[in-house]
């Protein structure tokens with residue numbers, strides 16, 4: 123492969139933008155395709171943490187026991203639309219199969235190993251795009267209201283430690299000293315000292331896209347509707363009728379990757395975990411680092427634009443109607459946690475791309491040697507974007523990937 127080799131990337135979220143930059147770094151001619159502004163989808167609204175500690179998935183043996191109370195309580199970060207779940211039994215069934223103890227242990231091990239490579243993928247991009255000012259290293263905190271919440275999280279925290287994540291245990295006095303504006307007297311906490319967070323994830327994507335264009339990358343503001351593969355190349359049909367021919371295509375359209383025709387997406391069981399944030403402008407001074415009220419299922423993150431409360435999981439499909447119960451839940455919890463104005467300035471819904479085994483899909487399509495998949499990063503897309511881009515670029519360049527991607531192969535679903 124050389125600079126004449128043309129690669130198209132579908133989707134300009136954080137994963138697609140990272141793939142595009144890494145492909146350019148390898149010397150490819152790259153076209154990035156997205157109908158919207160780079161980074162304006164799910165990648166804009168997350169909790170902003172580079173979550174290298176995030177190897178523990180939502181799948182959990184505990185979930186079977188906790189599911190009814192989580193689903194039917196108005197004070198829960200989890201919400202399930204039963205009608206949607208029943209009409210998508212494959213995903214639900216497989217998700218539950220992946221809640222068995224040995225499966226969860228496997229997911230933790232695989233995610234732990236991939237997360238350990240986070241900075242191999244991220245560092246070069248931050249330098250290339252001159253984006254270090256958008257990332258801050260001041261650690262991250264989990265807080266627990268009482269010993270019971272702390273004890274419930276113990277197995278997950280022990281798993282984190284087993285997989286190389288370091289943290290310090292905190293008591294009430296330590297928490298007050300580190301974050302004096304927290305209103306609740308959280309009794310226990312954990313401090314993950316080395317963790318970074320992004321101060322504006324949308325601006326980060328835009329910084330990547332600006333660099334991409336300055337470096338002769340082509341950005342097409344169109345929707346890809348179909349991918350056709352022939353001998354030696356692929357053709358991507360756009361919704362204005364235009365056709366883009368390339369030697370390879372990378373599918374990085376997040377949760378929406380399954381809406382593109384010509385790809386066997388149904389078999390891959392990609393679906394979405396909806397997530398929410400509310401944001402209070404100019405309130406970022408209240409915390410000095412992201413703080414997760416672990417039991418309540420969200421993060422409070424100080425960022426350039428204000429204080430963001432992001433998290434929750436809703437299984438209810440792709441429609442864009444926000445669930446008022448979840449907005450209300452986040453608003454109530456935010457007020458319990460910090461002294462804030464009555465109403466948030468922003469309410470947001472995003473679509474995490476999630477496979478039932480909580481592992482991303484990175485690798486060649488089962489169908490064609492010209493199609494590479496890079497989606498399914500669920501709660502970890504910001505964190506894993508750089509390493510995904512690096513692995514995709516190595517694949518496209520015919521190199522042995524620098525990390526074992528067999529567990530992320532789309533073939534695992536067949």
Ligand SMILES: Cc1cc2nc3c(=O)[nH]c(=O)nc-3n(C[C@H](O)[C@H](O)[C@H](O)COP(=O)(O)OP(=O)(O)OC[C@H]3O[C@@H](n4cnc5c(N)ncnc54)[C@H](O)[C@@H]3O)c2cc1C
Pocket residue numbers: 132133134135136137138155156157158159160161162163164165166167168169170171172173344345346347374375376377378379381382396397398399432433434472473474475497498499500501502503504505506
């Ligand atoms: C509430 C919440 C909190 C989170 N917190 C964190 C966190 O702290 N740390 C972390 O690492 N991750 C976090 N995540 C997860 C992370 O945000 C996602 O995994 C990540 O944004 C997914 O990125 P993506 O590029 O795959 O998808 P997206 O950001 O959804 O981008 C996909 C792009 O594809 C485009 N597209 C769609 N269809 C087409 C088409 N047919 N043709 C062309 N383009 C198309 C869309 O317009 C979009 O721009 C969080 C997620 C949520 C919802």
